[in-house]
Amino acid sequence: MPALCHLKPAISRMSDDKKLTSRAEDFSAWYNEVVLRAQLADYSPVRGCMVIRPDGYGIWERMQRALDDQFKATGHRNAYFPLLIPESFLRKEAEHVEGFAPEAAVVTHGGGKKLDEPLVIRPTSETIIYSMFAKWVQSYRDLPILINQWANVVRWEMRTRLFLRTLEFLWQEGHTAHVTHDEAEVETLMILGLYRRFMEEHMAMPVLTGLKTHSEKFAGALRTYSCEAMMQDNKALQAGTSHNLGQNFSRAFELQFQSESGGMEFAWNTSWGVSTRMIGGLVMTHGDDNGLRIPPKLAPTEVVIVPIWKSDEERARLLEAANNVKQALTSWTGRGHDGIRVHVDAREGIKPGAKYYEWELRGVPLRLELGPRDLQSNSCMVARRDGNFIGPAPAEVPGGKAPSRKAVLSLDGLPTAINDILTTIQSDMLAAALARREANSHREPMTYDTFRELMEGDGGFVYAGWNGDPAIEAKVKEETKATIRCIPDAEFRSKDAPTTCMVTGEPAKHEVVWAKAY
RNA sequence: CGGGGCGUAGCGUAGCCCGGUAUCGCGCCUGCUUUGGGAGCAGGAGGUCGCCGGUUCGAAUCCGGCCGCCCCGACCA
Numbered sequence: 001m002p003a004l005c006h007l008k009p010a011i012s013r014m015s016d017d018k019k020l021t022s023r024a025e026d027f028s029a030w031y032n033e034v035v036l037r038a039q040l041a042d043y044s045p046v047r048g049c050m051v052i053r054p055d056g057y058g059i060w061e062r063m064q065r066a067l068d069d070q071f072k073a074t075g076h077r078n079a080y081f082p083l084l085i086p087e088s089f090l091r092k093e094a095e096h097v098e099g100f101a102p103e104a105a106v107v108t109h110g111g112g113k114k115l116d117e118p119l120v121i122r123p124t125s126e127t128i129i130y131s132m133f134a135k136w137v138q139s140y141r142d143l144p145i146l147i148n149q150w151a152n153v154v155r156w157e158m159r160t161r162l163f164l165r166t167l168e169f170l171w172q173e174g175h176t177a178h179v180t181h182d183e184a185e186v187e188t189l190m191i192l193g194l195y196r197r198f199m200e201e202h203m204a205m206p207v208l209t210g211l212k213t214h215s216e217k218f219a220g221a222l223r224t225y226s227c228e229a230m231m232q233d234n235k236a237l238q239a240g241t242s243h244n245l246g247q248n249f250s251r252a253f254e255l256q257f258q259s260e261s262g263g264m265e266f267a268w269n270t271s272w273g274v275s276t277r278m279i280g281g282l283v284m285t286h287g288d289d290n291g292l293r294i295p296p297k298l299a300p301t302e303v304v305i306v307p308i309w310k311s312d313e314e315r316a317r318l319l320e321a322a323n324n325v326k327q328a329l330t331s332w333t334g335r336g337h338d339g340i341r342v343h344v345d346a347r348e349g350i351k352p353g354a355k356y357y358e359w360e361l362r363g364v365p366l367r368l369e370l371g372p373r374d375l376q377s378n379s380c381m382v383a384r385r386d387g388n389f390i391g392p393a394p395a396e397v398p399g400g401k402a403p404s405r406k407a408v409l410s411l412d413g414l415p416t417a418i419n420d421i422l423t424t425i426q427s428d429m430l431a432a433a434l435a436r437r438e439a440n441s442h443r444e445p446m447t448y449d450t451f452r453e454l455m456e457g458d459g460g461f462v463y464a465g466w467n468g469d470p471a472i473e474a475k476v477k478e479e480t481k482a483t484i485r486c487i488p489d490a491e492f493r494s495k496d497a498p499t500t501c502m503v504t505g506e507p508a509k510h511e512v513v514w515a516k517a518y
Numbered sequence: 519c520g521g522g523g524c525g526u527a528g529c530g531u532a533g534c535c536c537g538g539u540a541u542c543g544c545g546c547c548u549g550c551u552u553u554g555g556g557a558g559c560a561g562g563a564g565g566u567c568g569c570c571g572g573u574u575c576g577a578a579u580c581c582g583g584c585c586g587c588c589c590c591g592a593c594c595a
Contacts, residue, residue: 018544018556047587102593124595157594165594218595226595238595277595308554353555371554381554518595 018357022289027233028161034283035162038292038362048160048167052276055362056163058300059279060170064150066202066297067172067274070194076146076174081128083152084119089127092252096126099219103155105167121154126220126249126271129175133267134255140179143257143267144187148174163280164237164518171275177255177267181246184268188244191272192225195240203278204295204429205229205285206437207239208461208513210486215470221271222246228485228513230437231284234459236485236515239281242272280518285433292363293385295429296422302341303329303418304364306355308371319346322370325380325414332415340418360385365425366418369406380414381406386425386432437461443494448476448503451514455480461515463488465498465508472503476514484512 020037021029035041040056043049052060068078084107091097100123107119122128133145154168163169174191178184192209199205207227217224221243229237249255250266259265286293296302305325307318322344330339343364345355352369359367369381382390383406390407397403409417440460451462459482466472466484477483487510497511 099594153595155594158592159594169595171595241595273595275595306554310553349553351553351555351557353553354557355555357556369554373554 020289020291020361023232023287030287030289031280031284032162034287034292034361035280038283040279040283040292041162043162046167048157050162050166052170055300056279059282059294059298060276062298062300063198063202063274063278064172067194067198068148068150070198071148071172071174074146074190074194076148076176078149079147080149080151081122081125081132083122085122085125085128087118087120089131090120092127093220093248095248096220096252100124100155103157105154105156122151123153123155124271124273125149125151125153125173126175126245126269127253130177130249130253130255130269133175133177134253137177137255137257137267139258140260140265143177143179144183145177146174146187147176148172161280161518163276163283165277169276171273173271173273176270177250178270179257179259179265179268181244181268184246184270185244188223188225188242188270188272191270192227192240192242195227195242195272195274198274199227199229199239199278200430202295202297203282203285204297204426204433205239205281206430206434208486208488208492210488210492210513212241212486213470213473213484213512215473216484216486218243218271220245220248222248226486228515229281229285230440230461230515231281231518232287232436233284234440234461234515236461236513236517237277237281237284238485238517239278240272240274243270245269245271286429287363288387290357291361293429294363294365296365296426299363299365300341301343301364302422303343303366303368304359305342305344305368305370306352306359307344307346308352308369310372314372315348317375318370318372319344321375322346325368325370325411329415329418332419334416334419340415340422356383366421368418374408377408378411379408380411382409382418382421383407384421384425386429388425388428390421445498446502451482451502452480455482455514455516459516461485461513463494463498463511463513464502465500466510466512467501467504467506468509469504472501476503480516482514482516485515485517487512 020033023030038055039053041050041052044051087106090100090104104123105121107121108115137143137145150172152168152170156167157165160166176187178187196207196209199207207229209225209227212224212226218241223244225242226238227240229239231237247266247268249269255267256264257267283292286295305322307322309315309318326342326344329342332339356367363385365385367383374380384390387405389405394403441463442454442460443463446462446464454460454462473484493511498508500506501508
């Protein structure tokens with residue numbers, strides 16, 4: 001089928017070279033190679049769409065599970081609203097149309113006939129959801145409504161990147177309706193905090209939270225808050241958003257309720273979402289020149305066991321031993337009902353070293369090597385994907401050679417030891433990512449000239465004063481490609497907050513964080 | 519939509535200027551020897567050279583048209 005000829009990834013020097021393009025050499029080529037070769041995703045026959053492969057989807061499933069538990073714990077329930085939305089719905093909220101009309105995919109035909117009214121494939125579901133809420137709400141007693149849905153959405157983007165920006169992507173969108181503005185604001189901020197904790201604790205990806213400026217907020221929202229992460233090329237990735245929608249959609253869809261005092265009032269709404277884009281963030285936060293590194297909590301496979309044998313007799317013995325170790329780990333109850341997720345690489349005809357490289361590329365946090373000598377001593381060799389020592393670093397090695405980063409662990413009590421190491425990896429990854437972000441954040445007094453040089457060079461996050469004028473924001477974007485990522489929440493602000501606007505020298509209205517962004 | 523580049527095996531490519539049905543590497547399959555950091559040797563499978571048309575005895579190669587993809591500029595989780 002000639003139509004499939006464009007499926008070739010646009011990547012140079014991939015197959016004839018076992019090594020990845022390095023991050024320093026070409027960060028975006030590196031990213032594409034990691035995503036493809038770690039088998040997270042592949043290109044689809046349709047431009048801008050992607051297939052999420054089992055290893056990528058496995059990460060998504062773990063993200064879903066952790067988030068879904070949190071949504072449920074905070075009183076939300078899942079529902080599902082349809083993919084197709086009447087085009088007229090999109091038009092009912094002025095800012096919303098403006099924001100999404102250009103990137104809407106529209107269905108004009110069905111059943112072989114032209115439709116009376118075109119249907120839009122949801123770019124987001126505010127319109128259909130609040131129109132339904134309007135049917136379900138009569139009284140303040142019906143509020144709040146706390147709904148979440150896991151769904152796919154379509155936005156006809158011009159330039160696409162695997163996971164970061166595709167025409168179709170998977171996400172979760174929460175939609176709530178409340179009696180008061182303040183209650184909606186509390187919900188918006190609660191979810192923002194929930195996202196932040198998820199990104200730190202599960203993704204090991206530090207984020208700063210804050211308020212979006214008017215030009216960067218969601219079309220149709222009163223206020224948008226976001227989580228912003230720093231990738232290894234020092235660009236910002238907006239990893240999650242939480243919106244206080246005010247009464248904009250309530251008014252558009254007549255979502256009214258009778259209040260305690262008997263009058264009719266419009267409900268106050270929030271919406272919030274995170275998407276498969278987070279997987280791209282994970283790759284660009286933790287990956288190295290050997291490939292992917294997945295934090296244990298999100299890794300579909302936490303431990304890979306590579307048995308080593310020479311003869312057939314040894315092979316049988318080692319495979320049995322490997323499976324016994326796997327059994328001990330998967331059935332371990334030390335962290336509740338979920339055992340440790342283990343894979344035994346029993347493939348023949350591939351040397352152990354080749355397997356090591358492959359599992360490192362694919363990001364498995366911990367590798368366990370099991371050979372005849374280990375069996376003899378009732379132990380195994382363990383290596384951390386993040387390259388850190390297991391236990392304290394050896395003080396010195398004779399001959400000045402680099403000390404081995406593998407450690408010998410006894411097979412007795414192995415699950416506990418492995419679990420401890422996984423926990424350490426998880427926290428070390430967060431600490432490393434946090435240190436990297438801080439090392440590339442600039443809180444020193446900054447002139448606009450210095451800022452421009454910085455944005456032409458290494459980039460990073462720049463904390464600076466802003467007079468609050470959208471025209472200045474636009475000018476900086478025009479001149480440097482950097483945008484205001486957010487007006488940071490209190491805990492992220494500088495101790496000595498800038499008092500003047502970086503560009504005009506006028507009194508600063510806010511301290512803001514500037515960066516180039518994905 | 520403007521500017522640039524490219525479509526040859528699963529992937530990366532040579533050949534194209536100077537027409538004679540296709541090169542090499544990686545991967546894949548089989549066998550033997552290997553297996554504690556990317557194995558070696560031998561054999562093998564796999565391509566209507568993006569599509570349509572033209573020139574020609576003959577087109578991957580020359581000519582025309584079309585399609586698609588990638589990169590750079592105006593939008594975005």
